[in-house]
Amino acid sequence: MNRLPLAKIALWLLIGLTAFAFSAAGFLKLFGEEMYSDSFNVMGLPDVFGDVIGCCEIAGAIGLFIRRLSAVAAAGLASIMVGAIGYHLHYESLAEAVPAVILLGFSVIIVFARRHDNILYRVDSTDPA
Numbered sequence: 001m002n003r004l005p006l007a008k009i010a011l012w013l014l015i016g017l018t019a020f021a022f023s024a025a026g027f028l029k030l031f032g033e034e035m036y037s038d039s040f041n042v043m044g045l046p047d048v049f050g051d052v053i054g055c056c057e058i059a060g061a062i063g064l065f066i067r068r069l070s071a072v073a074a075a076g077l078a079s080i081m082v083g084a085i086g087y088h089l090h091y092e093s094l095a096e097a098v099p100a101v102i103l104l105g106f107s108v109i110i111v112f113a114r115r116h117d118n119i120l121y122r123v124d125s126t127d128p129a
Contacts (some may be wrong), residue, residue: 011113015064018106021099022077023061029054042091056080064110071111071118079109 028035029050040050057080063073081104088097 011110014106015070015110018074018077018103018110019061019064021103022064026054026057026061029057029080036105039087043087047062053080067114068119071114072120074107074114078104078111081107082095 025036032047034051036054037047037050039046056076060073060077060080063069064077066073079099082099085097085104088094088100
C-alpha cells in the first residue's frame, strides 16, 4: 500500500487552504467588494490598483498548485501580505492584521517547503559542491 507521508498531506492541505484564501480575496477585489476598494481609496491609490492586486492573488493561488512555480508564487503572495500588514498597522487596528499575518506565515512555510522544486533553484550536475 502506497501511502503519502503525513508531511506531504499537511503541505497539500496548507497549499489548498492558502490558495482558497487568496483566490477568494482576489475575486472580492476584482468584483469591487466595498471593504477592499475602500482600503485602497484610504491610501489614495486608484481603483485599478485593487484590480491588479486581485489578479496577482488569483495568479498566485493558481501558481501554488504548480510544483515548479509554487515557491515563487508563495513568495509573491507573501510580499502582498507584507503590504497588507503594513496597511493594517498604519490605518487600522492590530487585530485587523491577524489574517494577513497568518497568510504570510502560510506563504513562508510553502516557500521553504517547495524551495528545491522551484524554477529558480538549479543544481548543476558538474558542480563539485
